[in-house]
Amino acid sequence: MAKIRRKAFVDRKHCVACGCCVKVCPMNAIEIVRGVIALISAEKCVGCGKCAKECPASVIEIREVEA
């Protein structure tokens, strides 16, 4: 049986690459790729939602995925 895990996902189209999410991530799971978008490592992400709450553009969403 597959486990359900919570992960953060970025709406790449609207990400402004400000880096607010990077600062609050307790797992150091987020990086800003070359000033274009935020990239979340699905392996490191524990789905805590801190980044989603912090994001000024509100473009990060926590979704449940099978892992």
Place this chain on the structure above:
Amino acid sequence: MKKRWYDYLWIASLLYLLLGFFNILFAWLGLLCFFIPLIISVAAGTKSYCNRYCGRGQLFGLIGGRFGLSRKKDVPRWMKSSWFRYGFLIFFFAMFFLMLWNTYLVFAGARELGQAVTLLWTFKLPWNWAYHGTLFHPGVAQFAFGFYGVMLTSTVLGLITMVLFKPRSWCVYCPMGTMTQLICKAKNPKIEK
């Protein structure tokens, strides 16, 4: 998380705004907030300035976050749309060049020095108490008044959206942020949006 030296740059941003109340010529220092992000994005192809060094962003984060002066609501959809971000960038720069033109007129001797700071591109606030003469051409002071207006206007807008939406909502439509992201996109075309 361990604090680094650049986590205190909000003090510099606050100091900048305060200094403008005592001597307008300090406004020239604000050019750093224009050139540093541009140089970083052009030379390194990153938004390190936004990500780490932006004191204004930290200031909004502090007032809106730590002090709680923010509703912490989502920004409206249109505010993060490309047309609004690029539109605001164009408008902001048009106003910026208008300010440069007015500075040029003073340099050329076609206009007297206006000792006022224009807020939100409309309201002329008398600011003569922060002017004590200059060793240079009056045009140098005119640029300072004009540039301080640009900085004050963007701070006021940032504060309004900080209260209404999330603390750092300014980052969503900040013209420097939009421009450096455009430069980064152009430099790294392989990264898909």
